[in-house]
Amino acid sequence: MRVLHTADFHAGRSLRGFDRTPEVHEALTEIAALARTERADAVLVAGDLFDTANPSADAEHAVFDFFLRLRDAGIPSVVIAGNHDSAARLQSVTGLLGWVGVQVVAQPSANAAEMVRTVQTKAGETLVVGALPHLSERRLVKAADLMGGDTGTWRQKYREGMGFFLRRLGEGFRPGAVNMLMAHATMDGAVPSGSERTLQFDLTNAYTLSGLQLPPGAQYVALGHVHKPQQVGESPVAAYSGSVIQLDFGESGEKKSVNLVEVEPGRPARLHPIALASGRELRTVRVDLDQVEARLAREQGFTGLMKVVVRAPAGTALPGLKDRVLRLAPGTLAVDLDAQQEDLATPDLRREGLSLLDLYERYHRERRGELPADLRAAFQQADEWARQEEG
The missing domain is CATH 3.60.21.10 (Metallo-dependent phosphatases)
Known part of the structure; x- marks a missing residue:
């Protein structure tokens, strides 16, 4: 069989x-x-x-x-x-x-x-x-x-x-x-x-x-x-x-x-x-701010979807960074700053001390983008009800 x-x-x-x-x-x-x-x-x-x-x-x-x-x-x-x-x-x-x-x-x-x-x-x-x-x-x-x-x-x-x-x-x-x-x-x-x-x-x-x-x-x-x-x-x-x-x-x-x-x-x-052969390949590219153009030039033939993580000094203002990346790599879905965003490969490094709501905000940001205020309030209310029920 x-x-x-x-x-x-x-x-x-x-x-x-x-x-x-x-x-x-x-x-x-x-x-x-x-x-x-x-x-x-x-x-x-x-x-x-x-x-x-x-x-x-x-x-x-x-x-x-x-x-x-x-x-x-x-x-x-x-x-x-x-x-x-x-x-x-x-x-x-x-x-x-x-x-x-x-x-x-x-x-x-x-x-x-x-x-x-x-x-x-x-x-x-x-x-x-x-x-x-x-x-x-x-x-x-x-x-x-x-x-x-x-x-x-x-x-x-x-x-x-x-x-x-x-x-x-x-x-x-x-x-x-x-x-x-x-x-x-x-x-x-x-x-x-x-x-x-x-x-x-x-x-x-x-x-x-x-x-x-x-x-x-x-x-x-x-x-x-x-x-x-x-x-x-x-x-x-x-x-x-x-x-x-x-x-x-x-x-x-x-x-x-x-x-x-x-x-x-x-x-x-x-x-x-x-x-299986179906589905677009996903790729995460990490690059220093001063190497963005050179690094993304190597991805010109890539037909999948990318997340670009740009390493920059803390507090650096980067207006127009996303547009800059998208011009070089149109298949980019996300442009993140290095230490400020969730890194799925090593999540535990930045989870300690975070609340359930903080974790949910990270989860939503990775899957669907920034968490809307009404959804944030609904999640917080559901969490409170769950805690009351358990009590």
């Missing part, structure tokens, strides 16, 4: 105001074509189809066009919701997607049968997928009395909650079938892309799964959530397929891929990453 594993589309992603959805659509078209040419019996999508809970029409078109292409090729798929997806929104279209061969598990359930999906291949083989959508770390932890507990206690409570679901999913595996697990979570030892070294990842990286918790009957574990493609387990084979394009400058230089898994009942899976 040949199963194609992908994840983290993030359709609808905007980078510094630049819409990446057309590139995501291009990547999904490429993946659908690979599923056909590689003779995939099924496709697994391990969450984060969309970048926001309320995606644009273009983002929905990109994702649903992907599933229609799989339908036209006669390839069934199983999909779970990620932390960026609206589980309720995906749940509302499960019936419609089912008509085109897409089985969606949008929300966790204590009834394991509702999270186990079976696919019958054209060759008559059976694929069983234990599908675990994203489980909010906050909700799992809050289920126990953690007031006064330390971080180690929180982490253990999270693992216990996840362990319950993983054990129940393992009970749904069948002898004589190919049995796989799919989850949107962070595994111990996973290496994040620079893009996850932002607000969300730093606040949740205490909540991880151990490879020892994976159901022993799983022949392959298809993971989503971490954007860097990597294998994180040997027995069973567990891997992240990663995001389908370089989503932001923290992922500069990463080669994106999907995972082709060859497997037969009762035997270990064989993993074959397949490189």
Whole structure:
């Protein structure tokens, strides 16, 4: 049996105001074509189809066009919701997607049968997928009395909650079938892309799964959530397929891929990453102020998107710097001053002592530009409500 594993589309992603959805659509078209040419019996999508809970029409078109292409090729798929997806929104279209061969598990359930999906291949083989959508770390932890507990206690409570679901999913595996697990979570030892070294990842990286918790009957574990493609387990084979394009400058230089898994009942899976060609390359260029022209002249043939970080003495006034850079490199999305802006490669150097609101402002600046005053006020109010609720 040949199963194609992908994840983290993030359709609808905007980078510094630049819409990446057309590139995501291009990547999904490429993946659908690979599923056909590689003779995939099924496709697994391990969450984060969309970048926001309320995606644009273009983002929905990109994702649903992907599933229609799989339908036209006669390839069934199983999909779970990620932390960026609206589980309720995906749940509302499960019936419609089912008509085109897409089985969606949008929300966790204590009834394991509702999270186990079976696919019958054209060759008559059976694929069983234990599908675990994203489980909010906050909700799992809050289920126990953690007031006064330390971080180690929180982490253990999270693992216990996840362990319950993983054990129940393992009970749904069948002898004589190919049995796989799919989850949107962070595994111990996973290496994040620079893009996850932002607000969300730093606040949740205490909540991880151990490879020892994976159901022993799983022949392959298809993971989503971490954007860097990597294998994180040997027995069973567990891997992240990663995001389908370089989503932001923290992922500069990463080669994106999907995972082709060859497997037969009762035997270990064989993993074959397949490189993707879609998506514009992202590049960060750091340059001293007096070398801007000379350095950017070397980027004349670059067709991707750039962030230019200009090193200048503290307090230097630089009127017209952005226009100057854009004339030399029209593909530049951001022009930042050296020590004053967030460096995704070494974020911890400037995080100590910052409030949650400060971190959010940095996050928003990197993703979408300066934080509007009304959104800042709304975030501050939501943070206050959350603190009151926890109290």
